[in-house]
Amino acid sequence: MVEWFCTICYQEQKTEKEIPESCVKCGAGSASIIPLAEQSRDASGVNLVGPFETLEQVRDRARTKLKGICAAYPHCNGDSDRICQREAYGKPIGLGGAGSGASFAANVTSLARLRLQTRLVGDHFDPDPSFLFFDLKLSVPIMGSSTAGISRYNDAMGEVDFCRATIRGCREMGALAWRGDTWFYTAENTPALDALESEGGYGVPIFKPRSQDVLKGLIERAEKAGCPATGVDLDGCGSTIMERNGQPVFRKSIKDLKALVAFTSLPFIAKGIMTPEDAEACVEAGVRVIAVSNHGGRVLDHTPGVAEVLPAIVDRVGENALITADGGVRTGYDVIKMLALGADAVLIGRDVIRAAVGGGSLGVRLQMERLRNTLKRAMKLTGCPDLSAITSDILYDS
Numbered sequence: 001m002v003e004w005f006c007t008i009c010y011q012e013q014k015t016e017k018e019i020p021e022s023c024v025k026c027g028a029g030s031a032s033i034i035p036l037a038e039q040s041r042d043a044s045g046v047n048l049v050g051p052f053e054t055l056e057q058v059r060d061r062a063r064t065k066l067k068g069i070c071a072a073y074p075h076c077n078g079d080s081d082r083i084c085q086r087e088a089y090g091k092p093i094g095l096g097g098a099g100s101g102a103s104f105a106a107n108v109t110s111l112a113r114l115r116l117q118t119r120l121v122g123d124h125f126d127p128d129p130s131f132l133f134f135d136l137k138l139s140v141p142i143m144g145s146s147t148a149g150i151s152r153y154n155d156a157m158g159e160v161d162f163c164r165a166t167i168r169g170c171r172e173m174g175a176l177a178w179r180g181d182t183w184f185y186t187a188e189n190t191p192a193l194d195a196l197e198s199e200g201g202y203g204v205p206i207f208k209p210r211s212q213d214v215l216k217g218l219i220e221r222a223e224k225a226g227c228p229a230t231g232v233d234l235d236g237c238g239s240t241i242m243e244r245n246g247q248p249v250f251r252k253s254i255k256d257l258k259a260l261v262a263f264t265s266l267p268f269i270a271k272g273i274m275t276p277e278d279a280e281a282c283v284e285a286g287v288r289v290i291a292v293s294n295h296g297g298r299v300l301d302h303t304p305g306v307a308e309v310l311p312a313i314v315d316r317v318g319e320n321a322l323i324t325a326d327g328g329v330r331t332g333y334d335v336i337k338m339l340a341l342g343a344d345a346v347l348i349g350r351d352v353i354r355a356a357v358g359g360g361s362l363g364v365r366l367q368m369e370r371l372r373n374t375l376k377r378a379m380k381l382t383g384c385p386d387l388s389a390i391t392s393d394i395l396y397d398s
Ligand SMILES: Cc1cc2nc3c(=O)[nH]c(=O)nc-3n(C[C@H](O)[C@H](O)[C@H](O)COP(=O)(O)O)c2cc1C
Pocket: 094, 095, 096, 107, 145, 146, 147, 148, 149, 179, 180, 181, 182, 206, 233, 271, 293, 294, 295, 296, 297, 298, 326, 327, 328, 329, 347, 348, 349, 350, 351, 353
């Protein structure tokens, strides 16, 4: 007999030899089911942590499953000699950046340039990184970013399973996952919403800037599912693969945004903002969250890194909207840098994808735990007991 473990819901099951086609409890596909290793049991035979104990084990598995697409390098930085950047122009983008990869790389270098100051003399404290996202109290100001399309990379895992892994893994850590939208999602078939409906609405769907009517239908479903917020990645209007697959996307005017904001009772998010002018226009339309992002460098080649543009956007609209930042954030040290530049919360893209592919919900939980632990260490060493204490004072002038 072989014992199997569902990485999405942690159900165990046995078969003679062959891998189960699906999880008996949650229906997850075989790509998310793995043999249950003996060493993960304690002396009485109780499964303690599942087959993975470390994030490194999860990444090793992701590296194998994403062969030829992403090598889960310890330093994921968009360099042109990396597997993800080797694809020819016009081919699917995989996990890389658009064109030369300069925008992807700029995210990483703009964060790496920042240096943290230690503040070691003072009262002892246990850092409290808890964060309020509207009515939801989160244990960290870190969320899984909106991503989609993973089922098309080597059939790494089912699309709904991928969404559920990010939602569950984040929830188990007191964090929150945003979910994405892509060319094979349609108005009628949206894996992100299917997953959110089955997970009690615990997540934030971000839709591509589809037609107003299609968006309204999707937003209505998000509202019914009980999601705490929703929104649109405005930079998705550049997606040619959406167009090619009969899923047209559009630039949105202030009037369009106002109509969407008025249509829903949920706080509305505009993702993909890189200038104070766009941020101001969104706030004028009633948008509550400005998600500063260059889409992980995947939409327009040769943009600055997010850490470069963030302070000016915070200066312009920080008083009137919640600001998130994403792009190149790999550790809690990167998180604290984005917070010091004025972000209220930080989103994680590629590392959550790799964690979900390598270890399902459990992998995502381990990824978020690693981020929380390094953030707490950074808070302690920079003298910040809670998030309100994190300001640009902890950065050296660059
Ligand atoms: C494979 C992949 C798919 C993505 N899909 C979406 C999406 O559907 N919607 C969206 O708003 N952003 C999408 N993004 C962008 C992420 O939300 C995020 O902005 C970016 O990945 C952050 O950079 P990082 O990967 O360096 O952390 C995607 C990114 C990747 C790598």
